[in-house]
Amino acid sequence: MPKKKNGHFSDFLKRKSLRVTGERLRLFEGVSRQRGHFNVDGLVRRLHEQGLRVSRDMVYRNLPVLLEAGVIEQSFKTNRDTFYEAAARKKHHDHLYCRTCNRVVEFSDPVIEELQKKIAERFDFKVEFHCHQLVGVCKKCRK
């Protein structure tokens, strides 16, 4: 029984005076074990396939909570959707997005991260997340 796993999350909820509901804990567990990028509808579909009954609306309502708790982070945006991923799985990274084949390549650069932090400080800006994606055409799609 991994009671400990969602301990941090329910602590977070209490700290924020949000109610610790079974729904939220189940959502937390379900989301935490997802791999790769997902949009909301994709997430709901996956969770259903895994036998977890959650409504789309429930996910949308709790998105800010999951983001603030650091359970997920925003990954990248296409014209249509916003994609997320479970944050605990791996360290932060940014994305190259091929608009032709929709494939995504991850990159991370500690120098860029550091410079970003400095910029935020300079403007006295509390950054909650950032979106950094290079959009274009990958090698394959250029033939």
Add this chain to the structure above:
Amino acid sequence: MPKKKNGHFSDFLKRKSLRVTGERLRLFEGVSRQRGHFNVDGLVRRLHEQGLRVSRDMVYRNLPVLLEAGVIEQSFKTNRDTFYEAAARKKHHDHLYCRTCNRVVEFSDPVIEELQKKIAERFDFKVEFHCHQLVGVCKKCRK
């Protein structure tokens, strides 16, 4: 009469075997003189106010053309809209976006730009534009 102004644009159209229509040239001129950030519906509204009759669809259809010709560039995205700005007006920059007051602060960092270029080269990726925004809460909104 600044005939020369849209010369580059009509050359671009010809090079791409796209038809040089009065509509497109008018759109080009209208868009070029806009200042600040705008989304599509806002742009259409502004152009109407300035006496230029363009349909929303016309703008959407020609968005890729204007982007590729370098007339506008993508600026930042909110949950709902994508914002653009006339590119010729000023040099490239990125954005801090306050999700509370929706205000936008511009920043630019040549080192980050350079590092991005290197990353794109490493993955042999032809970058058409990039989206780099730090989302959070500005000084004022934190009281």
Add this chain to the structure above:
DNA sequence: TCCTTATTCAGACTGAGTCTTAATAAGGAA
């Protein structure tokens, strides 16, 4: 001038994200 075909317009459509309302359940008080 004619003909082909890209472009334009009007308006319907799609779907991500939001909102409403009634029902439910968390958690504090006694």
Add this chain to the structure above:
DNA sequence: TTCCTTATTAAGACTCAGTCTGAATAAGGA
């Protein structure tokens, strides 16, 4: 435990940025 207040939930309607369709128009080559 029981009751009560109030946040949360489910279902489904709604909004509106962006896309698509089909008919009318006009660019540009022959």
